[in-house]
Amino acid sequence: MTLTNKIVGDNISCWNVDAFENILLSDQSNLTKFNSNGEVLYKISNKSFGVIKQIIPITPMKIVLFSEQQQQICFLDNTLTQVESCIDLDLYQIDLATYTARSGRGDNLWVFDQINSKILLIDLKNPGKILQEIRNLNGLIQQDEIVNMFEFQSELFILDAQNKLNKFDLYGNLLSQENTQYTNGAYSENSLWFFKKNELFLKNEGEFSPLNCFIPFDKIENFRVIDSRFYFQQQNEIQVFNLVKKK
Numbered sequence: 001m002t003l004t005n006k007i008v009g010d011n012i013s014c015w016n017v018d019a020f021e022n023i024l025l026s027d028q029s030n031l032t033k034f035n036s037n038g039e040v041l042y043k044i045s046n047k048s049f050g051v052i053k054q055i056i057p058i059t060p061m062k063i064v065l066f067s068e069q070q071q072q073i074c075f076l077d078n079t080l081t082q083v084e085s086c087i088d089l090d091l092y093q094i095d096l097a098t099y100t101a102r103s104g105r106g107d108n109l110w111v112f113d114q115i116n117s118k119i120l121l122i123d124l125k126n127p128g129k130i131l132q133e134i135r136n137l138n139g140l141i142q143q144d145e146i147v148n149m150f151e152f153q154s155e156l157f158i159l160d161a162q163n164k165l166n167k168f169d170l171y172g173n174l175l176s177q178e179n180t181q182y183t184n185g186a187y188s189e190n191s192l193w194f195f196k197k198n199e200l201f202l203k204n205e206g207e208f209s210p211l212n213c214f215i216p217f218d219k220i221e222n223f224r225v226i227d228s229r230f231y232f233q234q235q236n237e238i239q240v241f242n243l244v245k246k247k
Contacts, residue, residue, distance in 0.1 A: 001213050001214065001215070001216075001230065001241040001242065001243055001244070002241060002242045002244055003239060003240070003241055004229075004240050004241065004242050005036075005037065005038050005239075005240040006038070006237055006238065006239045006240065007023060007025065007034055007038050007237070007238045007240075008237050008238075009027050009032075009236045009237075009238075010027050010236065011027050011236060012025060012027060012221075012233065012235075012236050012238070013026045013027065013051055013052055013053065014026045014052055014053055014054050014055055015055060015222070015233065015238060016054075016055040016056065016057055016224065017057075017224045017226050017231055018057035018063075019057070019059070019060050019226070020036075020060050021035075021036040021226050021229065022034060022035055022036065022041065022060070023036075023038075023231070023238065024055045024057065024063065025238070026052040026055060026065075030043070030044070030045045031043070031044050031045075031046075031049075031052065031055075031065075031076075031080055042079050042080045043080070044080045044081075046082070048086075049065055049070065049074055049086075050067040050070035050072075051067060051068070051069045052065050052066070052067055053066055053067060053068045053069075054066040054099070054100055056100065056101075056102050056109070058102065060078055061077060062075065062076075062077065062078075062083075063075070063076040063077070063078075063080075064100075064102075064109065064124070066097070066100045068097065068098055070086075071088065071089045071090065071094070071096070071097060072086045072087060072088050072089060073086060073087045073089065073100075073109070074086040074087075075124075087124065087127050089111065091127045091128040092111070092120060092122050092127075092128060092129075092130055093130075094113045094116075094120065095113060095115040095116055096114050096115040097111050097112065097113055097114075098112055098114045098146065099111075099112040099146045099149055100112070100149075101149040101150045101151060101156075102150070102151065103121060103151050104151055104154070106125075107123070107124040107125050108121055108122065108123055108124065108131060109121070109122050109124055110149060110151065110156065112137075112146050112149065114144060114145075117135075117136055117137045117138040117139075117144055118133060118134060118135045118137055119133070119134040119137060119149075119156075119158075119172075120132070120133050120134075121133070132170070132171070132172060133172065134168065134172035135172075140166075140174050141158070141160060141164065141166045141174070141177060143160035143161060143162055143164065145160060145161040146158055146159070146160055147159050147160065147161055147183075147184075148184055148185050150185065150187060151170075152187045152192050153192075154169070154170055155167055155168065155169060155170070155175070156168040156169070156170065157185065157192075159182060159184070159185055159194075162179075163179065163180050163181055163182055163183065164177055164178065164179055164180065165177070165178045165180050165182060165185075165194075180194070180196070181196045181197065182194040182195065182196050183195055183196060183219070183220070184220060184221075184222060184223055186223050186224050186225045187225065188226060188227060189227075191203070191225065193223075193225055195215075195220060195223055197218045197219075198214070198215045198216075198217070198218045199211070199215060200213070200215060200230075213243065215232075217232070217234055220232050220233055221233040221234065221235065228242060228243040229241070229242055229243070230242075230243060
């Protein structure tokens with residue numbers, strides 16, 4: 001891997017990368033959009049959002065913000081301008097949302113309600129409408145703390161605080177549970193990746209194989225993958241690497 005860029009924040013609360021490789025970075029209630037060269041495109045400060053916990057690009061033109069503090073979902077356009085009213089999650093009978101994940105099915109969002117130990121698939125276009133529900137999550141996976149959750153190729157992956165990787169189908173059925181040492185996961189268009197102590201693991205035909213490359217750190221807060229570009233967060237710094245394949 002070759003280091004190509006780095007972005008340093010004062011106090012990164014969350015970040016993400018859109019399909020055009022723009023980096024969206026939140027510093028509490030401040031939000032900045034950088035292009036792929038690290039140049040600032042837009043910057044806003046809106047304390048009404050509260051502390052932003054997750055940034056989810058639905059498309060390059062539509063961005064979802066999740067605030068655990070405010071228990072709400074807000075919507076921005078590609079210039080970081082608010083385009084719709086925020087949605088309070090109690091409309092979906094959610095008591096305490098602690099993690100969300102984009103669904104591949106339209107403007108829908110997976111939401112983990114920690115107090116009620118359930119995951120809901122909610123319709124963002126119809127506030128209050130619940131499309132799917134996975135109940136008694138603690139009973140199913142013996143864990144009530146999620147550190148990573150995402151939908152990939154019609155399956156919902158959940159990495160819990162005990163490093164167990166749980167896989168559900170989109171109807172809420174638990175397909176598998178594996179004890180791992182993975183501390184984070186990410187996906188690109190056709191690939192699923194997990195990180196563990198200086199190593200990346202790529203899912204290939206149902207198995208996870210280590211990628212034969214050196215990762216210059218053994219602990220990260222988060223990472224993302226867009227094509228052959230990898231983004232790793234260490235504390236308040238995001239480092240961007242290109243994966244160079246050997247000939």
